[in-house]
Amino acid sequence: MEIVQTNQAPQAIGPYSQAVKVGNMVYTSGNIPLRADGTLVEGTVEEQTHQVFANLKAVLEAAGSSLDKVVKTTVFIKNMDEFARINEVYATYFTTNKPARSTVEVARLPKDVSIEVEAIAII
Structure with missing residues (x-):
């Protein structure tokens, strides 16, 4: 097991790692729309979703993987009524290799953001 750490994504805000590599797999923690400097993107759900994917991309690359290798x-x-808007942004990041996905509406997310995404990828 190897802990993944990058300064290109926000640092963990609790007792967890940005990601963990096990064998040829990487498991990311949930990513919320924080910038690498720790400031929060408080804009639209689309803006928040783009920031989440910027963070995921940085963490995956630090692990030797990429969005193309997400399985x-x-x-x-926070609100299933925003699913279509989130899905439009999500689709721009997975154009050829579309990973399996679960989407869940939750009562509350850290820092009251609208979206959090975690990923599993091959290395």
């Missing part, structure tokens, strides 16, 4: 995502959203 599964879990998407947590």
Whole structure:
């Protein structure tokens, strides 16, 4: 097992790692729309979703992987009524290799953001 750490994505805000590599797989923690400097993107759900994917991309690359190698995502959203808007942004990041996905509406997310995404990828 190897802990993944990059300064190109926000640092963990609790007792967890940005990601963990096990064999040829990487498991990311949930990513919320924080910039690498720790400031929050408080704009539209689309802007928040783009920031989440910027963070995921940075963490995956630090692990020796990429968005093209993601096999599964879990998407947590605050409001299922925003699903179509989130899905439009999500689709721009997975144009050829579309991973398996679960999407769940939750009561509340850290820092009251609209979206959090975690991923599993091959290396």
